[in-house]
Amino acid sequence: SARSSPQEVGVLVTRGLADMVESPGGSLWFRALGDDDFVQTARWNMPANDTREAPQSTFCSFLRDNEWIVDLSAPGDSSASGMPPVPAALAAVPEAWLLVPLLVGSDMLGFVILARPRTALSLNWETRDLLKTAARQAAVFLAQMHAAEALLEARKFDAFNRMSAFVVHDLKNIMTQLSLLLKNAERHKDNPEFQQDMLLTVESSLEKMRQMMAQLR
Numbered sequence: 312s313a314r315s316s317p318q319e320v321g322v323l324v325t326r327g328l329a330d331m332v333e334s335p336g337g338s339l340w341f342r343a344l345g346d347d348d349f350v351q352t353a354r355w356n357m358p359a360n361d362t363r364e365a366p367q368s369t370f371c372s373f374l375r376d377n378e379w380i381v382d383l384s385a386p387g388d389s390s391a392s393g394m395p396p397v398p399a400a401l402a403a404v405p406e407a408w409l410l411v412p413l414l415v416g417s418d419m420l421g422f423v424i425l426a427r428p429r430t431a432l433s434l435n436w437e438t439r440d441l442l443k444t445a446a447r448q449a450a451v452f453l454a455q456m457h458a459a460e461a462l463l464e465a466r467k468f469d470a471f472n473r474m475s476a477f478v479v480h481d482l483k484n485i486m487t488q489l490s491l492l493l494k495n496a497e498r499h500k501d502n503p504e505f506q507q508d509m510l511l512t513v514e515s516s517l518e519k520m521r522q523m524m525a526q527l528r
Contacts, residue, residue, distance in 0.1 A: 320456055321353025324449040328411060329355065329425050331445060332438060336406065336426035340364065341413075341453065349421050357426060362400040366419065369395045374412040375419040380439050381410040384427060409434070411442050413450035420450050420457070474526075481523055485516045 325337040336356030340349040348363040349371070364371060373379065373394055381394070383402055401410065401424070408427035413420045423446070432438070492512050499505035 320453065322355050324453060325353055325355045325423055325425075327449065328423050328442065328445055331441060332409070332425065332432055333428045333430065334408065334425040335429060337423055338404075339421060339423050341421035342366065352421075357424075358405060360400075360404060362398075362404075364398060364401065368398070370398055371419060374410075374422065375414065375417070378412060378414055378443060380412070380434075380442055382434055383407040383410055383424070409442070411446050413446050413453065415447070415450045415454045420453055478523060478527070481519060485519055488512055488516055 321339040321341065325339050329335070329337045336354075338351050338354035338357045338360065340362075341352040342349055343352055348365050350363055351360045354360075374381070377394075379394065381397060383397060383404075384407075397410075401407070404424055406426040407424050409425040411423045411425065413422055489512075492509055495505065496509070
């Protein structure tokens, strides 16, 4: 629950689940903002991995519907009746041991892959229930963080849209001034008073554009 960046929160979630089963490492696959697939967003004592997994895949659908913790060290686990094959890229993660889904209600936000413990640990029903409970608690926290990020992003876009409206308004005014100047230039270009007004108008337009550039910076 510490106030941390999204990257640090992912590591904390991974370490928290790993410590419960004496795992020395792990990695978090999460659906980041603007991404449709689960990708590795945090890792602890595990190598980087660019594997992508679609949330709508048969494998992820099984995890979501059954809240099943997959023992990657025993791919033929008969207790997972009807479980589709583990994607080869996930099964090939070095030292991969358990795959723990992160669920909020009926939605799956991602999953954590834990490394094999240094000493053998029995994956009985008590261990599975402990991991499921902890994973749901972690998923709720990740969901809150994700919602906060989405809200911040929306506010940034809103501020950008307001700023753009002002910039467009000022540019239209400058364009109108310069258009009128060009329209009258052919008729009055030899008039000294018009020439003076023209210089003042160009100078004013240039100063307004300088101010806009300063605001944009």
